[in-house]
């Protein structure tokens with residue numbers, strides 16, 4: 001098998017490349033930087049025709065590739081419409097076109113996000129995608145749009161994978177940054193500010209370990225593609241409050257989580273001045289009602305997460321190379 005990992009230099013992409021190479025597969029990791037934690041690195045750009053490749057390099061790659069894994073993108077909840085749609089929509093259209101020209105293609109594995117459900121009402125599962133939801137930000141809409149494009153590509157063998165927020169120390173040893181997603185709350189919590197979370201944050205976070213997610217990607221590469229959607233998150237289902245507590249514990253800090261709409265309103269007013277990303281405030285209430293049976297379709301059952309991956313994330317943020325300034329820029 002010859003696997004092209006698009007976005008192979010990213011947080012999840014590095015874990016995926018390590019996992020696939022460890023399984024003995026030929027891996028090509030494409031990104032704009034072209035760096036690779038495992039396999040062969042290749043410079044390219046999914047927003048360009050033919051992923052920015054041409055000539056012999058393009059022809060040879062398309063002739064060899066049996067699997068295309070899409071783990072590129074941005075997880076920036078603050079990205080605007082142009083940025084979010086450029087990479088998630090234009091990028092996916094180019095990937096579909098590229099994949100159609102690969103004669104040996106057995107599967108396109110598309111990494112989506114549970115946040116594609118936005119503010120969905122009613123119970124949602126693997127079959128649902130558009131259920132009349134609206135979206136908190138352009139990232140959510142970008143992921144929704146990208147998944148819709150893949151689902152429409154009925155001429156291609158594909159599997160869609162949905163993950164919640166991914167955490168855990170980087171298996172390739174890279175430093176972590178607290179600029180995006182749930183981690184963006186950490187610098188703020190460490191300063192002792194209170195954060196408003198409905199029900200004190202006792203609702204599912206759907207987080208998962210980045211290495212567990214990479215195992216799911218590898219399982220999708222091994223399994224014949226039938227156009228199915230798989231969902232994976234930590235089977236232990238830690239709540240948002242639990243996640244925040246475990247991230248902060250290595251710092252000796254107990255986060256101040258309060259169920260107070262007044263605190264939420266004040267935070268909205270002063271967010272940028274106290275270093276709290278406004279986008280995070282939109283996740284202060286239970287996100288959606290996910291069918292608990294979604295993981296039943298995973299072949300071999302849901303992989304477990306590395307023990308202590310949440311506290312390990314907090315410890316990784318203690319490292320001098322870690323970037324805790326994301327939310328202040």
Ligand SMILES: NC(=O)c1ccc[n+]([C@@H]2O[C@H](COP(=O)([O-])OP(=O)(O)OC[C@H]3O[C@@H](n4cnc5c(N)ncnc54)[C@H](OP(=O)(O)O)[C@@H]3O)[C@@H](O)[C@H]2O)c1
Pocket residue numbers: 006007008009010011012013030031032033034044045046047071072073074075087091111112113114143162163164165166167181
């Ligand atoms: N991390 C999570 O919590 C999470 C959860 C669910 C789903 N996902 C999905 O998983 C994917 C990867 O997330 P991540 O956390 O690994 O993000 P990341 O660390 O920011 O990695 C993004 C990757 O995409 C590449 N990339 C970005 N723009 C590109 C372009 N135009 N052409 C080619 N490559 C490009 C980046 O490399 P260059 O910058 O060098 O191009 C990098 O390799 C995203 O689609 C995200 O929605 C992530």
